[in-house]
Amino acid sequence: MAIAAGDRVLRAQEQTQADSRSVWDGVYTEEQAKRGVALYQKECKTCHGDALAGGESAPPLTGGAFLANWNGLTLGDLFERIRKTMPQNAPGKLNRQQNADILAFVLSANKFPAGKTELSRQAEFLKEIRFEAVRPEPKK
Amino acid sequence: MHGRKTGRWSRLILMMLIGPALLPPGASAQYRAKDTEWPSYAADLAGTRYRPLDQINASNFNELEIAWRIKTDNFGNRPEYKLEGTPLMVNGVLYATAGSRRAVIALDAATGELLWVHGEREGARGGAAPRQLSGRGLAYWSDGKEERIFYVTPGYRLMCLNAKTGMPFTSFGNSGALDLKLDDDQTIFPDLTTGEIGIQSAPIVAKDTVIVGAAFREGMTPKSMKNNKGYVRGFDVRTGKRLWIFHTIPKKGEFGYDTWLKDSAEYTGNTGVWTQITVDVQFGLVYLPVESPTSDYYGGHRPGNNLFGESLVCVDLKTGQRKWHFQLVHHPLWDMDISSAPILADIVVDGKPIKAVAQPSKQGFLYVFDRITGRPVWPIEEQKVEVGSVPGEWYSPTQPIPAKPPAYSRNGVSIDDLIDFSPELREQANVIVSKYHLGPVFTPPVASKVDGPLGTLTLGTASGGTNWPGGSYDPETHIVYAYACNACVEPIGLVPAPKNVSDLNFIAGVAGQEVGIMRGPGENAGADSPMPPKKASGGGFTRLNVDDLPLIKPPYGTITAINLDEGKILWQIAHGETPDVVRNYPGFKGMNIARTGQQTYNIGTLVTKSLVIAGEGQVTTTADHPRGAMLRAYDKATGKEVGAVYMPAPQSGSPMTYMVNGKQYIVVAVSGGPYSGEYIAYTLPSAGE
Numbered sequence: 001m002a003i004a005a006g007d008r009v010l011r012a013q014e015q016t017q018a019d020s021r022s023v024w025d026g027v028y029t030e031e032q033a034k035r036g037v038a039l040y041q042k043e044c045k046t047c048h049g050d051a052l053a054g055g056e057s058a059p060p061l062t063g064g065a066f067l068a069n070w071n072g073l074t075l076g077d078l079f080e081r082i083r084k085t086m087p088q089n090a091p092g093k094l095n096r097q098q099n100a101d102i103l104a105f106v107l108s109a110n111k112f113p114a115g116k117t118e119l120s121r122q123a124e125f126l127k128e129i130r131f132e133a134v135r136p137e138p139k140k
Numbered sequence: 141m142h143g144r145k146t147g148r149w150s151r152l153i154l155m156m157l158i159g160p161a162l163l164p165p166g167a168s169a170q171y172r173a174k175d176t177e178w179p180s181y182a183a184d185l186a187g188t189r190y191r192p193l194d195q196i197n198a199s200n201f202n203e204l205e206i207a208w209r210i211k212t213d214n215f216g217n218r219p220e221y222k223l224e225g226t227p228l229m230v231n232g233v234l235y236a237t238a239g240s241r242r243a244v245i246a247l248d249a250a251t252g253e254l255l256w257v258h259g260e261r262e263g264a265r266g267g268a269a270p271r272q273l274s275g276r277g278l279a280y281w282s283d284g285k286e287e288r289i290f291y292v293t294p295g296y297r298l299m300c301l302n303a304k305t306g307m308p309f310t311s312f313g314n315s316g317a318l319d320l321k322l323d324d325d326q327t328i329f330p331d332l333t334t335g336e337i338g339i340q341s342a343p344i345v346a347k348d349t350v351i352v353g354a355a356f357r358e359g360m361t362p363k364s365m366k367n368n369k370g371y372v373r374g375f376d377v378r379t380g381k382r383l384w385i386f387h388t389i390p391k392k393g394e395f396g397y398d399t400w401l402k403d404s405a406e407y408t409g410n411t412g413v414w415t416q417i418t419v420d421v422q423f424g425l426v427y428l429p430v431e432s433p434t435s436d437y438y439g440g441h442r443p444g445n446n447l448f449g450e451s452l453v454c455v456d457l458k459t460g461q462r463k464w465h466f467q468l469v470h471h472p473l474w475d476m477d478i479s480s481a482p483i484l485a486d487i488v489v490d491g492k493p494i495k496a497v498a499q500p501s502k503q504g505f506l507y508v509f510d511r512i513t514g515r516p517v518w519p520i521e522e523q524k525v526e527v528g529s530v531p532g533e534w535y536s537p538t539q540p541i542p543a544k545p546p547a548y549s550r551n552g553v554s555i556d557d558l559i560d561f562s563p564e565l566r567e568q569a570n571v572i573v574s575k576y577h578l579g580p581v582f583t584p585p586v587a588s589k590v591d592g593p594l595g596t597l598t599l600g601t602a603s604g605g606t607n608w609p610g611g612s613y614d615p616e617t618h619i620v621y622a623y624a625c626n627a628c629v630e631p632i633g634l635v636p637a638p639k640n641v642s643d644l645n646f647i648a649g650v651a652g653q654e655v656g657i658m659r660g661p662g663e664n665a666g667a668d669s670p671m672p673p674k675k676a677s678g679g680g681f682t683r684l685n686v687d688d689l690p691l692i693k694p695p696y697g698t699i700t701a702i703n704l705d706e707g708k709i710l711w712q713i714a715h716g717e718t719p720d721v722v723r724n725y726p727g728f729k730g731m732n733i734a735r736t737g738q739q740t741y742n743i744g745t746l747v748t749k750s751l752v753i754a755g756e757g758q759v760t761t762t763a764d765h766p767r768g769a770m771l772r773a774y775d776k777a778t779g780k781e782v783g784a785v786y787m788p789a790p791q792s793g794s795p796m797t798y799m800v801n802g803k804q805y806i807v808v809a810v811s812g813g814p815y816s817g818e819y820i821a822y823t824l825p826s827a828g829e
Binding site for chain 2: 089
């Protein structure tokens, strides 16, 4: 299992930019995002707001400022930030599956399209998905 | 340490430059600030965030380089992403709070070399704190012989450290620590470990008194109408003995108790002073900016005007006795905490010199008073406001509105405030706001309804206008500089709270969504509050932006120069690069959009002999710089930008400046998004570089 995952990561690194995935490629499922909503309401909403607009105690999770913060990085970076530091007064409280579900909801809230495969709960796979604020040009 | 001769010289220079008002004549032995140092959170006890330094100026700001930098990752048990500190600099040493457990670090101010670090391990009490991470700063005291550092830990203990070694002064309090949950004229409930009370801001030291306020959790969805109270206390700097206490919620028999109907002063809490306090040492007066009472948006359980909630209160430095007060908002319902330092300004109005205090605010008004008598400098009239209809609520029929200076940032929301880059975008915005109640400042919150209104849409409330970083003041020109978020929109809707969520009738929420469970103190891995029954959730919610573009039209964030002698706005500029999402919006190709500023609430300004300096709160990627934020300098007389240097992350703490060995430095805290906290020091390149 470890070797296969390693192969896959190596191959991902060798792929050209045009072949690697971004948040525009349907990287989570609707069902996963629904699970994420329930978790968000319970664990995140009191600071990040009903409409993910943030407030005094937490930044927004939709909109230009959020997109600018993560543009050019990967979902692995965002996932690890959530996993290690959130919720702020009990970081590490949520398990990887819960964090992945919440991230799926955040992606859906930002209108990134849903797809057929759930968002992985492993950072090494999430690092293969680029966070692009603007939808890339369609491949020719 | 400095010999007597140097002390006298620097006192002379200080008096010539800043004027006699700030120096107490013939005062007790006390540290005298030099204008090359930054001995207090806001530069001085008047809250000016001003230093008369000019080595860094318009001709060379663009050449600034990083002199040194220090990440705060390892000063606590995990990296922090919200580093809000303003360091101090005295005698060549820089002191700052840092890291997730709010340690104190001392650095060589010229090189950034770590001299010492002190952190308190507070266990469960720290974990339960309502205000975590490294906080906003610390305080310094000296009598010319001893030097002490004061700061408040997340667990709400006042620490007194030896500034030379970082070791606690055992003669202060209990071996260098004062438990602020004790001796507070109340029994902190439910217990000392989990009882909700703390603070993030820096204490203030004036003469031989150290003064501390109090802070609580965000108050939009409180668990209970009952909470601990945020009194203010003054302590002796040497022993920690409590010298006085001011009850921000009056006790029975005290002035203002009758502004809490139905005995609500007995159980209501919060109403603390969580932001920066200022002091007029010459007159022995302390200025307390008070926050909202329990439950920011619903006051049905605290009928009455609720003194001294959202009031500016002046108390005696020696006794804590109230001298005067002015309530900025009666019966608060908009989270218009007084969020920043009341700035002490000696001004001349219509030929008359006035010792004034100028209070910036979230609601975009700068309230100006004679700071000795409390009389408003220009009229502040009670005006009729809309009375709401939330069941059980009590409303003030009027609110005070200053005649001068004019509002410097948006409060209230109208259709005219909405995005207007194109008719299509405006139309989309109209659709969004059609679900909300709109109105001018002090339009009351509404009960949220699934078919609308979802809430009252507001500007100039929770994260609007000027927030904790506060304004700056130039004592030479009598100008206040205030950063404001001009587009930080906040919907305020109320929903009935299930009994297992809160004992209040209403808390903040949106109809049709699961009611938020307030995270209780001490909640950690594995501990869960009981959940209310699940509603069929579609997860639907209204996004308050239009295609990721801000709902409100530019300018999104501003810096305003306000002349206090005249009560007029001198200039106002948009601060911050136009966000990527606006600059790169496909529909805007070919349009020439003026710089919009940015929609962040927490930017502090620094004023020098010629510049106003502030960094950006958002990351952008432009043709001129890779992903990052710019530290910008403006000509303080005109607002024209004269320089900008790159920061790898947004400004998250307010910039400060000092000189050491003949070189001027600017230090600012940056953090946010993927970038963990770092203090960065800028200076001009040495000759020959």
